[in-house]
Each structure stands twice: as structure tokens, then as C-alpha cells.
Amino acid sequence: MTVAVRLAGFWGTVPRPLKIVVSRLFMLVPQLFGVMMVTFLLVRLLPGDPALLLLGNMATPETIAAFRERLGLDLPVWDQFLRYVWSALHGDLGTSIFTSQPVVSDLLERAPATLELITYAMILTILIGVTLAIVSVVRPGGAVDIGSRIYGLAAGAIPDFWIGLLLIYFFFYMLGWAAAPFGRIDTFVAPPPVVTGFYTIDSLIAGNPQAFFSSVGRLVLPVLTLAIVNAGALMKMTKTVFADVYRSDFIRHARASGLPERTIRRIALRNCLPPIITLVGFMVGFLLGAAVLVETIFSWGGLGQYAVQAVVNSDYPALQGFVLVAAAFILVVYTVVDILYELADPRIRV
Amino acid sequence: MRATFTRYLSRHPGAVIGLVLLALQIIAILFAPWLTSYSPVEADPLASLEPPSLAHWFGTDVSGMDIYARVIYATRINLLISLTAVAVAFVIGVPVGLLIGFYRGWLSSLVMRMFDFIQSFPIFVLGMALVSVMGQEIWNVSIVLAVLFIPMFARVIRAEVLSLRERPFVAAARCSGATDFSIMFRHILPNALTPAIVQISISVGLAILLTAGLSFVGAGVRMPTPEWGLMVSSGAQQMILGVWWVSLFPGLAIVIAVLSFALIGDMAKDLSDPTMRDRR
Numbered sequence: 001m002t003v004a005v006r007l008a009g010f011w012g013t014v015p016r017p018l019k020i021v022v023s024r025l026f027m028l029v030p031q032l033f034g035v036m037m038v039t040f041l042l043v044r045l046l047p048g049d050p051a052l053l054l055l056g057n058m059a060t061p062e063t064i065a066a067f068r069e070r071l072g073l074d075l076p077v078w079d080q081f082l083r084y085v086w087s088a089l090h091g092d093l094g095t096s097i098f099t100s101q102p103v104v105s106d107l108l109e110r111a112p113a114t115l116e117l118i119t120y121a122m123i124l125t126i127l128i129g130v131t132l133a134i135v136s137v138v139r140p141g142g143a144v145d146i147g148s149r150i151y152g153l154a155a156g157a158i159p160d161f162w163i164g165l166l167l168i169y170f171f172f173y174m175l176g177w178a179a180a181p182f183g184r185i186d187t188f189v190a191p192p193p194v195v196t197g198f199y200t201i202d203s204l205i206a207g208n209p210q211a212f213f214s215s216v217g218r219l220v221l222p223v224l225t226l227a228i229v230n231a232g233a234l235m236k237m238t239k240t241v242f243a244d245v246y247r248s249d250f251i252r253h254a255r256a257s258g259l260p261e262r263t264i265r266r267i268a269l270r271n272c273l274p275p276i277i278t279l280v281g282f283m284v285g286f287l288l289g290a291a292v293l294v295e296t297i298f299s300w301g302g303l304g305q306y307a308v309q310a311v312v313n314s315d316y317p318a319l320q321g322f323v324l325v326a327a328a329f330i331l332v333v334y335t336v337v338d339i340l341y342e343l344a345d346p347r348i349r350v
Numbered sequence: 351m352r353a354t355f356t357r358y359l360s361r362h363p364g365a366v367i368g369l370v371l372l373a374l375q376i377i378a379i380l381f382a383p384w385l386t387s388y389s390p391v392e393a394d395p396l397a398s399l400e401p402p403s404l405a406h407w408f409g410t411d412v413s414g415m416d417i418y419a420r421v422i423y424a425t426r427i428n429l430l431i432s433l434t435a436v437a438v439a440f441v442i443g444v445p446v447g448l449l450i451g452f453y454r455g456w457l458s459s460l461v462m463r464m465f466d467f468i469q470s471f472p473i474f475v476l477g478m479a480l481v482s483v484m485g486q487e488i489w490n491v492s493i494v495l496a497v498l499f500i501p502m503f504a505r506v507i508r509a510e511v512l513s514l515r516e517r518p519f520v521a522a523a524r525c526s527g528a529t530d531f532s533i534m535f536r537h538i539l540p541n542a543l544t545p546a547i548v549q550i551s552i553s554v555g556l557a558i559l560l561t562a563g564l565s566f567v568g569a570g571v572r573m574p575t576p577e578w579g580l581m582v583s584s585g586a587q588q589m590i591l592g593v594w595w596v597s598l599f600p601g602l603a604i605v606i607a608v609l610s611f612a613l614i615g616d617m618a619k620d621l622s623d624p625t626m627r628d629r630r
Contacts, residue, residue: 034467042483153364157608159559161566162582162601165589173592181590289474293563297586307475308567311482323479327471334470 020342024335031331033085039324040084043316044077088324094317098309103321106306111325112197113184114295114302118287119198120219121226125283128227129234130276137243138265148235155232161293164225168297171221179217181298186214222298226290234283241275242268274345281337285330358621365620368613371606378425388416390423390576399588402595409595411584415574417595421603424576428607431488431571432557435495436550442496443503444539444546450504451511452534462508465501473498477560478569488571491564495557506549510542544622551615555608562604578604 011019051068075083087093093103136145171178184199185191192202192211199215245251245268254264292304299305303322310318359366378385388406394414402409408417450458468476477494484490514520515538523537562579564570571577573584578600585596 031467031470035471038467038471042479153609153612154605156612157555157559157605159562159566159579159582159601159604161563161579161586162597162604165582165586165597165601169589169592169594173590285470285472289472292474292478293566296567307478308569311478311567311569314482316483319479319482323471323475326475330470330472 017343020339024339024342028331028335032328035324035327035331036085036088037081038327039320040081042323043320093321093324096310096315096318096321098313098315098318103317106318107303107321107325110301110303110306112194112302113300114288114291114304116184116198116200117219117222117226117295117300117302118284118291120200120223121230121287121291122280122283124223124227125231125234125287126280128231130238132231132235133238133242134265134269137239137246148239152232152236155229156236158229160225160229160290161297163228164222164294164297167221167225178221179214181221183299183301184215184218185211186218189214218298222294222300225294225297226287229290230283230286233286234279237279238272238276241272241279245271274341277337277340277344281334284333288326288330355621358617362617362620364613365617368610368617371610372614375425375429375607375610378422379429382422382426385422386416386419388419390420391415391574393574399593399596408599411581411596412588413574417581417599420576420581421578421599424578424581424600424603425607427488427571427575427577428558428561428604431492431561432495432554434492435557436499436553438492438496439499439503439553440546440550443500444507444543446500447504447507447546448511448534448539448542451508452515452530452538461504465504468498469501474560474563477564478567481564481569486568486570486572488575491561491570495560498560499553499557502553503546503549506545507542510545511538514538514541548615548619548622551611551618555611555615558604558607558611578607 014022051064091104093107095101096103096106099106132144132148132151136142136148139145167178168181172181179186189211191199192206192208195202195205200212200219203209203211203215251264251268254267255261259267288304291300291302292307294300295302295304296308303326307319307322307326309315310322359369392415394410397406397410397414398412400406400410400414406416406418408421411417411420446461450461477498480494480497481490484494520533520537523533528537561570562577562582565577565579566583568583571580573580581600582597582604585593585598585600589597
């Protein structure tokens with residue numbers, strides 16, 4: 001009792017930002033536990049022997065017996081789950097049937113490619129989406145407003161993999177402006193030494209302009225593909241939020257007080273920040289899903305292409321590992337978004 | 351009623367376009383065998399990758415199958431998968447949403463947490479994993495999409511029920527001796543359905559895009575089934591070599607299908623909104 005009271009008293013003295021961070025991180029634990037439950041059940045859904053499925057057709061009876069032992073397939077399901085969590089927490093996600101490498105090292109090797117793609121796509125998506133939203137709210141009925149309405153409708157209906165192919169056809173085959181859609185860097189250019197894993201940043205660190213321009217060139221079409229499809233949704237949602245704020249009483253009051261339009265726009269945007277942060281967090285989830293398709297088209301060699309390979313080859317350890325890492329990544333992003341949201345909106349009580 | 355509807359259409363060209371595009375799809379579904387003389391699955395190795403011509407309106411693909419015939423026949427498969435998925439999700443999601451909105455206990459919060467959880471996964475990634483684990487069959491794609499969509503319907507209904515259950519008409523029904531069951535299904539449900547109906551058209555569009563995406567990466571239906579995503583995928587390699595017709599036409603079909611449901615969804619939203627009634 002006294003301990004609880006003391007703890008409560010101590011919690012009261014913790015500064016607000018730290019409080020936000022700690023309480024959100026605390027919620028992450030059960031969520032990650034749930035994610036592992038889903039990926040565990042994913043493979044248990046399969047009809048047949050999990051050992052055989054996880055080892056592939058080439059397995060000998062001895063290795064299967066040993067693997068059954070390790071998974072504890074004769075133990076109760078709950079024990080099996082704990083074993084799975086235990087090994088996953090120790091960085092063991094099994095061995096890929098297709099690459100015969102540990103799934104963890106496969107995923108780590110490919111993660112930077114996907115992260116680089118998603119990061120630039122995110123930046124471009126926000127630039128296009130938020131700019132179009134602001135202009136169409138500030139000038140309703142203008143050319144941008146009408147054009148962006150049509151674009152929003154179309155962007156929601158266009159499959160990303162199809163628009164990627166069309167871009168390749170026009171800009172690579174017809175016009176010859178774009179780089180070839182085969183990977184992250186030209187074959188005759190050596191990739192820069194790994195520092196961050198982002199080719200664009202690593203090549204700058206290494207002082208290698210050739211690698212820099214080559215990797216930027218390769219990024220253009222896949223990033224454009226992702227941005228074209230996703231900026232529409234972000235624009236529509238931002239527009240709703242921004243229009244509400246822009247027509248609210250405090251903005252009318254600011255205008256009546258004679259504040260310049262520029263300042264008013266800045267204030268309105270600042271007040272839209274919390275919902276926009278949430279939207280951007282959701283976009284990361286969308287982009288990760290879309291990256292699976294776009295990476296396949298551009299032979300990107302990232303996590304998405306790895307997942308597709310896993311599906312095509314029935315490589316269940318790899319698929320299970322990818323789903324776990326993708327879901328955990330999204331959870332971490334949502335956590336960061338929640339923290340930023342609460343930091344950006346001082347009215348929220350922790 | 352009819353007069354107001356025509357007046358609505360005359361002021362909303364988007365709704366007209368949506369209805370016309372939907373009509374095209376219905377025609378393609380019902381009259382496919384009369385619209386083309388080619389079989390959608392018959393390969394003709396001698397006519398591989400022919401560009402669009404009078405014989406083959408949309409050209410032929412790498413194994414010589416007529417793309418026009420395949421695009422037309424695929425309407426059946428794609429809409430069958432998507433509409434089934436949404437119908438199942440609606441039939442399960444609506445009662446679940448009604449129950450967890452009406453009864454608020456630990457079980458309801460547990461179900462809500464589960465929905466939060468399912469929805470926190472990137473939808474395409476989870477769909478891809480589930481279909482490949484269950485086996486790449488048409489029905490499995492439908493089932494997986496239905497599972498992914500149930501939380502969406504349950505959530506919209508629940509939100510409505512939460513506010514409706516506090517209204518006086520519910521108290522009145524209870525005073526006149528109505529059972530919980532009759533209050534839920536006869537009094538609350540009819541008032542809570544509108545947003546779920548709007549959600550149908552959004553979900554059908556999403557289902558069409560997801561189905562096509564899943565087949566595109568090889569986690570959906572298999573060759574030679576005529577399916578739009580699969581057809582775009584079969585032309586992906588040739589696109590780099592300048593063969594545009596294999597992927598272009600099935601992709602356009604996807605855009606038309608999704609667009610029509612989006613436009614009809616907008617129309618449903620307007621027509622069901624009482625504040626819009628005067629402006630119709």
C-alpha cells in the first residue's frame with residue numbers, strides 16, 4: 001500500500017514528456033507479445049507438420065526429429081509458444097529454406113533498402129499531400145482545389161504496382177529519362193561502404209558522387225510510384241482536418257484582429273499538427289505494404305521482395321520472420337507517433 | 351423520390367459516371383460469352399504477344415491468350431472475390447459491432463482490443479501471409495479479406511450504437527417491455543446501418559485492390575485463371591521491353607472497378623445524409 005502511494009507520488013513528480021514516453025513504452029510490451037502470438041499461430045494454422053513445413057522438403061528424418069525436439073512439438077501449445085517467444089527474443093527466427101541463412105541476418109541485410117525507399121517516399125508523400133491540401137483549402141474552387149479533388153479520387157483507385165509499370169514504360173522505355181528498374185544502384189557502380197545502409201547517405205559520406213547520383217537515379221521511379229498513390233489519401237485526410245481548423249472561431253478571431261494571412265496559415269497548420277502526425281504514422285504502415293509490391297517491380301532487394309520470394313517458395317520461416325519484424329516495426333512507429341502526438345498537443349493529460 | 355434522384359444525378363456528374371461504370375461491369379459479368387468469341391484460358395502459342403488489332407482488340411499475352419476476353423471474364427472472378435469478402439464481413443461484423451456496442455463488459459473490450467490488434471498489422475502484409483499459409487485458392491482470398499474487414503464494419507456499427515443506446519426511444523422501448531434482442535435488432539440496428547452501408551462501397555474498392563495486389567505478388571489465384579492482378583503481373587516483364595498492352599488493359603479494369611465503387615459510395619453518403627436532403 002505504502003509502496004503504491006509512494007510510487008504514485010513519485011510518478012506525479014516526473015516531468016510530462018518523460019511520463020508520456022515511459023507510459024507509451026510500457027504499453028509496447030503486451031502489444032509485442034500479441035504480435036508474436038499472431039506470427040506463432042500463423043504457422044500453426046497450416047495443415048500438416050510444422051517441423052516439415054519450417055524445414056522444407058529437403059529435410060532428413062533425423063533433422064526433422066531434432067527440430068521437433070527443439071520446437072517442443074510434443075509439448076502443450078502454450079509451452080511451444082513460450083519457446084518461440086524465447087528464441088525470437090534471443091534473435092533466432094529460424095533458418096530460411098530458400099537462402100539457407102538465418103532469417104534474422106537475411107532481414108537485417110535487406111532492411112536498409114526498404115527503409116531508404118520508404119523514407120524518401122514518405123517525405124515526398126507529405127510534401128505533395130500537405131501542400132495540395134493547404135492550397136485547396138485556402139483557395140476553394142480554384143484550379144488546385146478542383147484538380148486535387150480529381151487526383152484524390154483517382155489516386156485511391158489506381159493500383160500501385162500498375163502505375164509503377166506505366167512509369168517504367170514511359171520514363172524508361174519511351175523517353176529513356178529514368179534509370180533501369182533493376183535494383184538500387186547501377187551494376188557498374190560499386191555500392192558505398194555501409195555506414196547507415198542508405199546508399200544516398202553512405203555515398204556522400206564516402207565522397208563518391210558517382211554512387212550518389214546512381215542511387216538517386218534508381219530511387220526516382222519507385223519513390224514517385226509510392227508517393228503518387230499514397231499522397232492522395234494523405235491529402236484528403238489533411239484537407240478535412242485543415243478545413244475544420246481554418247474555418248474555426250479562433251482563426252476568424254485572428255483574422256478579425258488583423259493578423260496577416262501568412263501568420264494565420266501558420267497558426268492553423270500548427271493546430272493541425274497532432275492529427276497530421278497520426279495520419280503520417282498510418283502512412284508508414286501503408287507504405288510498408290505498398291513497398292512489397294513496388295520492390296518486386298523494381299527488383300529492389302529489400303524486405304518486401306524477400307517476403308514475396310518467401311511466399312512464392314513457401315519459405316515459411318522467412319515469411320513468419322518478415323511478418324514479425326514488419327508488425328513490430330509498425331508498432332514502434334505507432335508508439336513514436338503517439339508520443340509525438342501527446343508532445344505536440346499540450347491539452348492531452350497523461 | 352424518383353424526381354429527387356434524377357435531380358441529384360443532374361447535379362452530381364460523378365455519381366452518373368459511377369453508375370455507368372458499374373453498369374459496364376454488370377454487362378461484362380452477365381454477357382461475357384456474347385462479348386467475345388475467344389476463350390479466356392485457351393493459349394495459342396502461334397499468336398504470342400500480338401499488339402492490339404481487329405482480331406485481338408487488346409492484343410495477346412505471352413502465351414497467346416486474348417487479353418480482351420480475359421479482361422471481360424476476369425470481372426466475374428474479381429468481383430466475386432471482393433463482393434463475397436465484403437458480404438461475409440458485413441454479415442459477421444454488423445451483429446458483432448451491435449453486441450459489443452450494446453453490452454459493455456470485459457468481453458466487449460477484449461473483442462475491441464483484438465480488433466485494434468488486427469488493424470495494427472499492415473493489411474497487405476497480413477493478407478499476403480494468411481493467404482499463402484492457407485493455400486492460394488479463390489475462396490481463401492475471400493475468407494482472408496473478410497477476416498481483415500470484419501473489424502471495420504464492427505467498429506462503425508459500434509460507434510453508432512454507443513450513442514443510440516442512450517437515446518429516449520431506447521428507454522421507451524425498454525419501458526414497454528421489449529427484450530434486449532428486440533431493442534438491438536428492431537430499434538437500434540435500422541438507425542445504425544447508414545455508415546455501415548457507406549463502408550460497403552469503400553470496402554469493395556479496397557477488396558478489389560487487395561485481391562489484385564495479392565495475385566500480383568503470387569499470393570492469390572493462379573494462372574490461367576483470368577484475374578486482373580495476375581494479368582498485370584504476367585505483363586510486368588515485357589513492360590520494360592515496350593510491350594504495354596499486356597499490363598495496361600487489366601490495370602485499367604481495376605481502376606474502373608474501384609472508381610465506380612468509390613463514386614457510388616460518395617453518392618450513398620450524400621443520399622443518406624439528412625442534412626443534404628434539401629440540396630438534392
